[in-house]
Amino acid sequence: MAIDTAAAKQQVLDAADALFYERGVQAVGMDAIRTASGVSLKRLYQLFPSKDVLIEAYLDRRNILWETMLNEHVEAKTDPRDRILAVFDFLYDWSQQRDYRGCAFINAFGELGSVSPRVAELALQHKEGFRQALIGLAKAAGAEDPDRLADHLILLSEGAITRSAISGGSDPALRAREAASLILDASLRH
Incomplete structure (x- = not known):
């Protein structure tokens, strides 16, 4: 019995997500995704005409x-300062996941950023979206220079993400939260 298009797409994306995130986008071929998804190669290419299209869907x-x-982490807090620190709580929780391998965008950019303008663009959009979220949180907390505070926080965040992936532990997220707290103390004084 043939599965419908939405279900087949979901199966392919589930398989691609797990394999790309675990092994990297270049190391995983369409045959591996076919095998993991249970969707025929012909059907897979009907749904995703190229590996590049599938990589874009994975990153989206x-x-x-x-x-x-x-x-979810940020919205659980009401105090503006606590909402900023919730970013680091999220990073801590995320880095404790069994399959944690860091940022999919940093990983994909490292593999393909110099040869795939679309991957580079998606990585930049993702990071800029995160920066804009931090600017919004900094403004809500009353930061004198929200852009600068967001830039400091994103550097701590990105460092924690990468260091946690490399070390295989969550301590970098805790240290980044401590540093963020110190920066907030200095930046939010009135």
């Missing part, structure tokens, strides 16, 4: 996942 999906997880 990861962006939605990232924003959802981040927003």
Whole structure:
């Protein structure tokens, strides 16, 4: 029995997400995605005409996942300062996931950013979206220079993401939260 288009797409994206995130986008071929998804190669190419299109769909999906997880942590807090620190709580929780390999966008950019303008563009959009979210949180907290505060916070965040992936532990997210707290103390004085 043939599965409908939406279900087949979901199966392919589930398989691609797991394999790309675990192994990297270049190391995984369409045959591996076919095998993992259970969708025939012909059907897979009907749904995603090229691996590049599938990589874009994977990154789009990861962006939605990232924003959802981040927003859940931030929205759980009411105090503006605590909402900023919730970003680092999110990073801590995320880095404790069994399959954590850091940022899919940094990983994909590292593999393809110099040869795929679209991957580079998606990575930049994702990082700029995160920066804009931090600017919004900094403004809500009454920062004198929200852009500068957001730039400081994003550097801490990106460092924690990468360091946690490399070290295989969550301590970098804790240290980044401590540093963010110190920066907030200095930036939010009135």
